[in-house]
Amino acid sequence: MPPKDSTALIVARFLKSNNYNESYDAFIAEAGLPSDAGTVAKGDLILETLLEEKKAFDLSSQFERLGMDEDEDRSWRQPAPSVAEPLQTLPSRSNILSIGAQKSTVFVTSADRQLHILDSNARFHATSLTGMQDSPILCCKVWHDHYLLTGSMSGQLILSDFSGHVFEKRRDHSKYIVQIATYYDDFIATAGWDNKISIYRPLPSVDGQPCLGDVVSTIVLPSKPEAMIFIQDEESRQPILLVSRTDSSFLYYYTVNSEPHLVGRQNLAPHSNAWVAFTPSAFALCPTDTSLLAVALSTVPHMKLAIIRLLVPPYHQTTTSGRDLQSPQGNDNLSSETQASQARAALAIADREEAAILVHCNTLAPQTAYSTPAVVWRPNGTGVWVNGDDGVVRGIESVTGKIVTTLHGHDVGSKVRCLWAGNIGKDGEEILLSGGFDQKLIAWKIPQ
Numbered sequence: 459m460p461p462k463d464s465t466a467l468i469v470a471r472f473l474k475s476n477n478y479n480e481s482y483d484a485f486i487a488e489a490g491l492p493s494d495a496g497t498v499a500k501g502d503l504i505l506e507t508l509l510e511e512k513k514a515f516d517l518s519s520q521f522e523r524l525g526m527d528e529d530e531d532r533s534w535r536q537p538a539p540s541v542a543e544p545l546q547t548l549p550s551r552s553n554i555l556s557i558g559a560q561k562s563t564v565f566v567t568s569a570d571r572q573l574h575i576l577d578s579n580a581r582f583h584a585t586s587l588t589g590m591q592d593s594p595i596l597c598c599k600v601w602h603d604h605y606l607l608t609g610s611m612s613g614q615l616i617l618s619d620f621s622g623h624v625f626e627k628r629r630d631h632s633k634y635i636v637q638i639a640t641y642y643d644d645f646i647a648t649a650g651w652d653n654k655i656s657i658y659r660p661l662p663s664v665d666g667q668p669c670l671g672d673v674v675s676t677i678v679l680p681s682k683p684e685a686m687i688f689i690q691d692e693e694s695r696q697p698i699l700l701v702s703r704t705d706s707s708f709l710y711y712y713t714v715n716s717e718p719h720l721v722g723r724q725n726l727a728p729h730s731n732a733w734v735a736f737t738p739s740a741f742a743l744c745p746t747d748t749s750l751l752a753v754a755l756s757t758v759p760h761m762k763l764a765i766i767r768l769l770v771p772p773y774h775q776t777t778t779s780g781r782d783l784q785s786p787q788g789n790d791n792l793s794s795e796t797q798a799s800q801a802r803a804a805l806a807i808a809d810r811e812e813a814a815i816l817v818h819c820n821t822l823a824p825q826t827a828y829s830t831p832a833v834v835w836r837p838n839g840t841g842v843w844v845n846g847d848d849g850v851v852r853g854i855e856s857v858t859g860k861i862v863t864t865l866h867g868h869d870v871g872s873k874v875r876c877l878w879a880g881n882i883g884k885d886g887e888e889i890l891l892s893g894g895f896d897q898k899l900i901a902w903k904i905p906q
Contacts, residue, residue, distance in 0.1 A: 547582050555595065617670055637649040736762070761823040829847055851864070
């Protein structure tokens with residue numbers, strides 16, 4: 459007799475309990491089972507139980523932490539971009555690496571080292587700049603409204619204007635500048651795969667020429683930086699650099715004035731007692747509530763999305779090795795603390811971090827360990843868009859984590875590399891831009 463949970467016995471029980479007598483006799487004869495194999499005893503596994511458990515598992519996987527509060531202000535708002543308009547104005551076909559926009563101007567970089575500048579008011583007419591960088595441009599950022607910062611695979615940072623005139627070239631990274639962040643006109647930060655973040659404090663313009671100046675400080679990380687943005691401390695009104703890095707489930711908060719200090723961290727898996735195999739690979743601040751952060755996680759085989767409340771630590775707080783950075787008791791009187799009090803403080807911190815995770819859901823966007831997750835907010839803050847390795851862009855409602863819409867415009871099975879969402883053009887039309895390794899650049903527009 460095979461084990462009670464064997465496939466053959468489960469099928470036999472199904473056939474006998476549903477009175478498929480002829481099929482049952484033929485099956486047990488062919489499978490070599492005894493005549494009473496289909497008799498169901500208490501505790502035996504049956505097919506219906508398996509299906510119920512599978513449905514429950516699928517539901518829990520898809521909606522791991524749903525916000526059930528039907529907040530109309532944050533519910534997915536219609537109409538939303540859904541009509542694909544492939545942009546054919548690029549002079550050449552190549553993998554799209556990054557997308558950015560400023561007012562009516564769109565900036566697109568491609569693997570053939572070109573920077574394409576598109577005018578949305580002129581049917582996305584493209585002007586392409588070739589040879590400005592010595593390798594493909596991985597990221598670009600508008601600075602001071604009139605200038606452009608571009609970071610390349612070689613680690614070179616270039617400050618130019620929109621016409622391609624170069625003001626300054628710097629090579630403070632040895633490879634792969636993957637992120638550029640700016641804080642008004644005061645600070646610029648670049649993150650590279652040399653495990654460094656370089657911070658610049660631009661100098662006053664000389665004869666109208668902008669100048670980055672030398673690196674004023676460097677943050678050295680134990681692993682590669684993944685995502686990076688500037689936020690503002692509400693109490694001190696000082697800038698804080700929010701960073702995530704490979705093989706860590708934490709968000710890290712750094713000061714940037716004078717010498718950078720790590721003032722706190724926020725765990726996205728606070729109650730896990732095992733090594734967590736995911737990284738916050740991409741994140742974006744909500745445009746209507748800057749205390750909310752959408753985070754795309756590097757989970758496989760599907761991307762998971764977390765929408766969290768930022769727990770910004772006190773700006774003046776400093777760090778001490780071996781102690782949790784957000785302990786409410788600070789770093790004083792370490793020797794007087796008992797093991798029990800430390801455990802209670804750690805649990806309180808974990809509970810606070812857990813409560814800050816408002817939504818944690820499965821986006822069903824396939825990805826591998828080599829994928830580059832991307833997440834962008836709708837300008838009204840009612841949802842986010844995420845990319846995928848299957849050529850599909852998915853819209854997720856921010857209040858519930860539900861998949862509201864799927865956009866099919868890229869080639870099936872191709873990687874959607876980058877996204878941008880916002881209002882653009884003279885009329886402030888809401889638009890979504892997506893670029894992929896199928897060499898397509900698509901503008902998703904609201905149906906007329």
